[in-house]
Every structure is written in C-alpha cells, then in structure tokens.
Amino acid sequence: MTAQAIIQSLASGLLMGLLYGLIAVGxxxxxxxxxxxxxxxxxxxxxxxxxxxxxxAFFAIDPLLSAPLVAAAMFVFGAVVYLLxxxxxxxxxxxxxxxxxxxTFGLAxxxxxxxxxxxxPDYRSIPQSWVGGKTVxxxxxxLPEPQLIGAAVSIAAFGGxxxxxxxxxxxxxxxATREDPGAVALVGIDxxxxxxxxxxxxxxxxxxxxxxxxxxxxxxPDVGASFALIAYVTVALGGFGSVFGALAGGIIVGLxxxxxxxxxxxxxxxxxxxAVYLLxxFIRxxxxxxxx
Amino acid sequence: xxxxxxxxxxxATATAALVPLAARAQTSEVVIGVIYPFSGGSAQxxxxxxxxxxxxxxxxxxxxxxxxxxxxxxGLPGLGGAKVRLVFADHQADPQKGRAEAERLIxxxxxxxxxxxxxxxxxxxxxxxxxxxxxPFVSADNSSPSLHRRGLKYYFRAAPHxxxxxxxxxxxxxxxxxxxxxxxxxxLFHEDTIFGTDSGNAQAKIAGERGYKIxxxxxxxxxxxxxxxxxxxxxxxxxDVLMPSSYxxxxxxxxxxxxxLGYKPNAxxxxxAGFSEKAxxxxxxxxxxxxxxxxxxxxxxxxxxPMVGKINEMFKTRSGKDFNDLTSRQFMGLIILADxxxxxxxxxxxxxxxxxxxxxxxxxxxxxxxxRVKFDETGQNNDADPxxxxxxxxxxxxxxxPQAAIAEATWPMK
Numbered sequence: 001m002t003a004q005a006i007i008q009s010l011a012s013g014l015l016m017g018l019l020y021g022l023i024a025v026g027x028x029x030x031x032x033x034x035x036x037x038x039x040x041x042x043x044x045x046x047x048x049x050x051x052x053x054x055x056x057a058f059f060a061i062d063p064l065l066s067a068p069l070v071a072a073a074m075f076v077f078g079a080v081v082y083l084l085x086x087x088x089x090x091x092x093x094x095x096x097x098x099x100x101x102x103x104t105f106g107l108a109x110x111x112x113x114x115x116x117x118x119x120x121p122d123y124r125s126i127p128q129s130w131v132g133g134k135t136v137x138x139x140x141x142x143l144p145e146p147q148l149i150g151a152a153v154s155i156a157a158f159g160g161x162x163x164x165x166x167x168x169x170x171x172x173x174x175x176a177t178r179e180d181p182g183a184v185a186l187v188g189i190d191x192x193x194x195x196x197x198x199x200x201x202x203x204x205x206x207x208x209x210x211x212x213x214x215x216x217x218x219x220x221p222d223v224g225a226s227f228a229l230i231a232y233v234t235v236a237l238g239g240f241g242s243v244f245g246a247l248a249g250g251i252i253v254g255l256x257x258x259x260x261x262x263x264x265x266x267x268x269x270x271x272x273x274x275a276v277y278l279l280x281x282f283i284r285x286x287x288x289x290x291x292x
Numbered sequence: 293x294x295x296x297x298x299x300x301x302x303x304a305t306a307t308a309a310l311v312p313l314a315a316r317a318q319t320s321e322v323v324i325g326v327i328y329p330f331s332g333g334s335a336q337x338x339x340x341x342x343x344x345x346x347x348x349x350x351x352x353x354x355x356x357x358x359x360x361x362x363x364x365x366x367g368l369p370g371l372g373g374a375k376v377r378l379v380f381a382d383h384q385a386d387p388q389k390g391r392a393e394a395e396r397l398i399x400x401x402x403x404x405x406x407x408x409x410x411x412x413x414x415x416x417x418x419x420x421x422x423x424x425x426x427x428p429f430v431s432a433d434n435s436s437p438s439l440h441r442r443g444l445k446y447y448f449r450a451a452p453h454x455x456x457x458x459x460x461x462x463x464x465x466x467x468x469x470x471x472x473x474x475x476x477x478x479x480l481f482h483e484d485t486i487f488g489t490d491s492g493n494a495q496a497k498i499a500g501e502r503g504y505k506i507x508x509x510x511x512x513x514x515x516x517x518x519x520x521x522x523x524x525x526x527x528x529x530x531x532d533v534l535m536p537s538s539y540x541x542x543x544x545x546x547x548x549x550x551x552x553l554g555y556k557p558n559a560x561x562x563x564x565a566g567f568s569e570k571a572x573x574x575x576x577x578x579x580x581x582x583x584x585x586x587x588x589x590x591x592x593x594x595x596x597x598p599m600v601g602k603i604n605e606m607f608k609t610r611s612g613k614d615f616n617d618l619t620s621r622q623f624m625g626l627i628i629l630a631d632x633x634x635x636x637x638x639x640x641x642x643x644x645x646x647x648x649x650x651x652x653x654x655x656x657x658x659x660x661x662x663x664r665v666k667f668d669e670t671g672q673n674n675d676a677d678p679x680x681x682x683x684x685x686x687x688x689x690x691x692x693x694p695q696a697a698i699a700e701a702t703w704p705m706k
Contacts, residue, residue, distance in 0.1 A: 002528070005524055005525075005528055008524055008553070009520070009521055009524055012518070012520035012521070012524070012553075013520075013521075016517075016518050016520070113331070116331060116335060120336065120339070121331075121332075121333075121334075121335030121336040121339065122336045122571055123336070123540055123541060123544060123569075123571040123572075123575065124571075124575075125544060125574070125575035125576075127574070127575060127576075127578070133548070133551050133552070133579075135551070135552050135553070135554060137554065142552060142553045142554045144552035144553075146552075147552075216548060216552070217545070218540075218541055218544045218545065218575060220333065220336075220541070221335075222332055222333045225515075226515050226516070226517050227517055230517060257518070257521070258520070258521055261521030261522065262521060262524075265510075265511060266510055266511070266512045266513070266521055266522045266525070267484045267511045267512055267513050269513065269516070269521060270513060
C-alpha cells in the first residue's frame, strides 16, 4: 500500500462524504423540524436524478445548469407531498409515529412503482456533460470533476443553509417552530406553512444532490435505496435534526468507508460505517451533534 | 372441473399430487411458468426476458418456417395441437419471493414446467421447489456452476455455465500467448452473490491450473454507492487482464470510476451479465472499445444461418433491441422445453422430465453456435460451446473459438 493510494482513498472518501452530507441534510432538516422521518427520502433523490436526466435528454440542458431548476421543482414537490399526504398522516390520533412511518414508507414504494411504470426500469445515464468523465490530477491523485463540483455545491449549500436559518425571518420561524410548534401559533406563525416550507427545503437540497449525481451515477427506479440507507446512518451519526451534524456525519461516513475498503476486503467496506455508527449511538444516542 | 380452496386444503399431500394431474389431463393448452424480476433493480432484465419468451411462443404456437423444433405447424402436435400458454411471475431478485412464486405457479396456476430466472441465487430456491413437486425446471440463463451439481432430477440447463465460459477465456489466453502476447497476471473483480462468487472461484481455480498469477481478487458488495476504493486497488495491481463479473449497475459504475481514477487496463475480459447489456454500452460504451465478453450467442451467426437474423427481427419489433446473450438463451430455453413437452405427449411433470432427459437437438436447429443440445445426468448440456465477443465500433464480433470467429482479436483493447 503506497502513500499515494492512501491519499487517493481519503480524497475519494472526502468528496463522496460531502455528497453524502448533502443527500442527508434534507432528512435531518425535516426530522428536526417535525420529528418525522421521511422514508421516501431516497425516492426524492431518484426523482431529482430523473428530472435532471430528462432536462438533459429533451432540452439538452447540462445537469450543472439544470441543478437550480431541479432544486426548485423538488421544492414544490416536497411542499406538495407535505400538504397532500404528510399533513393528514400527522393528524392520526392513535399510533401517530407508526402512521407517519408507514405513510412515508408507502409513499416510497408508490414512487418507485410509478417511476418503474413511467420511466421503465432501464438504466439511464448522462453520457456527455461539461464535467462528466473529466478528472483533475494533482501529484498522481485523481479528483473527478463531477465529484469536485458536487463537493463545492455541497459546501455552498451548507453555507447557504446556515445563513438562511440564522439570518432570515423565515429561518427564525423555522427554528422557533422546531422548538415549540404550539407556541409559534400564538404569535401568528402558520405552522402548516412552515412545515410545508421545511419539506420543500429538504426536497430541494436532496434535489440538488440528485442533479449533481446524475452526472456520474446511473439512474434507475431503485437508485434511491442504497443512498437512503447511508443518509439514515449519516443523520443518526451526526445527530438527529442537526443540519451541521449531517455535514459532519457525511464526511465521517465517506472517510470511514474509504479507509475500511483500504484495510479490509472491499466486500466488507460498509462494516466500518456501521461499526462507527453503532459505537456512536451506544455512547451518545442523540448522535455527535444532536441537541435533543 | 372446479377446485375450491377447501378441496385443496383437504388432505394437502393427496390433493396436491392428484388434482394437478386430473386438471392437466385433457387440456387444449399447456401452461408454463416464467419467473423473472419484473420489479426492482433488475426489472429491465425481466421485461426483456418476457419479450424473448413471447417471441419463442409465437414460433411455437403459430406456423412459421424456421428450422427449429415446433416452428412448423401450430401448437404442439404431440398433444393434438395444444397451445402453450405462459404465466409470468415476479421474483424481485429475492430467492424467497422466487420460492413462493414457484409454489403458487405449481399449486394455483397448475403449470407443467417452470423456466427462469436471471439471478442464479433465485434459481437455487425455485429448482428445489420444482424438485419437490416433480415439475421440470429449465434454467434458461443462469450460469452458476453449482446449480447443476446438487443431484436434482428435474433441473435442466441447455446453456453453458461459468466454468465452461471461464475455460473458454483461458483457452483464448493460451492461444494469445502462443502468438507471443504477454498475459501473465490477472485481476478478478466479482460481485458478492452466487453469480459473482461462483464465477470468481471458477476463474481462480483455472488460473491456478494453467499458471496465471492473480494479482488482485476483489469481491465487492453489489450495488455499492461508490467503487473508488475497489478501483484504486485494481489500479495498484495493474494486471495484464481485468476480469469483471458484474451486473449492469455495478458495471456502469466500475467503468465510470476507472475512467475517473485514470485506470486503463490492457484488456478487459468480462463474464457477460452487465457487460452484455445495451444499457451499459449506452452509458459507457465510449470507454469500452475493445472490451471482450463471453457469450453463447452472436448475431454474426445470421451470416451462416439466416433464420437467426429473422428471429432476431421478430424479437426486435417487440423489444426494440437485438438479441443478446441473455435473451437468446431465454428464447432457446422455451423452444427446448416445449419440444420436450411435445415429445412427452403429456402435460405431466414426470413425463416431461423424461422427455427433457432424452433431448437431442442438433446445433443447426438452434439459434446458438452450439454443437447440440443433449443433457447429461446432472441436467447440464456439455455441448453448448461458449464464444468470446469483442466490442468493436459499437457492436460485438465473434473472435473465439477459431471455428466461430469472424475477426481477429484486437489486443491490447485500444
């Protein structure tokens, strides 16, 4: 094992980790806001990847350009899902937690089925984009451009999110609703509007990740599943509901995955992630940066 | 006659054994169960398979002019012209769902035989259920060698298995070495279900016997979100030949990641699966010029045997795709099974089994480059010669063995 191989693995792990963070943060946001785990999170990612693909296939819009469009469309989609589905699931009098789980889980299966029906299960990919397949090489370390752009977008999105939550009125309303949904109603904040906005924002963030990923990953109806699992681990590791826990969790997952694959046979590379995850959950059940 | 649920429940063993017999005795049609993944990650394979089986069904049930068993005349003459009907079931790539579906097909749909399954892991459980109910199972496109070594009486495979394929690859390497080309080290890269594991084991075994050195043997987790660590190791090992055994999704990611990490092997010799899929070449075909994959089918054969081209057109109008290694085997699988049912003159599982065991179809009466179809006592056809195909200028050409080849291999890849 050469020093170069180690650095290469760490670099790949870091780039992938930043993207894992971006995929997971929408999940963390929605959970933090209203204690609902969105089990259709991976399918949101899948829809975003297809959107990006179709914008490329029909209108030749490069995924990097269409990323904001996809994020905007996903924002609307997320808000609509809240208003049409989740809002009603939350009204359940008995077993509210279970109802929410099964609602979002059912939504996931429905979305997967619809995707398979309308888009066919064939594997799609975007063969030619501005950065697709291109690589920057620094001292023998290869950094794929799509992942570099993904990492940059991820950092920018987290920066923007920080600014939004701490510096804008709506961000403050979001935080306040998260802390005490009952009290905000008294000061005239419409809880439903905030929740719908939170779902929109969460979907927009995973939409951004999906648009970037469409450049270097294949697209098919089940693609969300493998990333959703990583997103749940990331959120649990970083801290339920903590936006910056998601960033830290993503980076840790990416790095641990890369190092495990370097030290152990690659078929065991997820073992490292789940070992770290178990350890953290045992010692600190709310996750590394969880505040609840 | 009608069978109520209560009848079936009354004395489970007796009913299960007798009712199907009675129900099958005087039918004007024979029902065959077809089990594939129609949802989930491999659903496209199931959908393509369905088109292949429907093409075969047209050849069997309608009057066509091909030199294939059952092509001329309508239906099965041995059963008074009875038509074949297919019942499709979805196993979702899950061996347990496959087992349940097989059981349902046998007990509820009264199928006379089952054919499937794309994933070898699912073929394992389905063939066991078939054995228990004494219903023949035709493994149309599974390639794991362990499948026919379980002492099953009702298991049949007309196509080659991975040891035969792998042996062909090493025959090819030996031939290339005789021409003075340096092939000493190999990298194996295989996924962690039964297909990849069996393939990797077969390749490691033959490599040892013939004196090739395996410099990296990477068993990876199927459907991983990232393969950069794996590719990094392949790159470090830098073998003369990279030998992947991967399904489509992993194949696409592997090739993309290799390009990203600047790894370009001298040659890739793939164990089919993803590397025979149009989707993979649509996605990353530009990076695969010169890749070699094994197969049992080659459209080149149409030059010698025109019916191959015509049947391919029939399939293409249905699916929009040319026959590939999988769909051609599926097509042939149903023809072979229907031929046996016809000769058995019965829809009874045991009689069909005996007819299958007595099968002897010359290679010219298939769409494959095989010597013939004749099963040994384990249900394996050992005369199914594999071919090696090279991807050149957007299509596959046969490069090995010499008697089937229409072009010389390009080595290194590009």
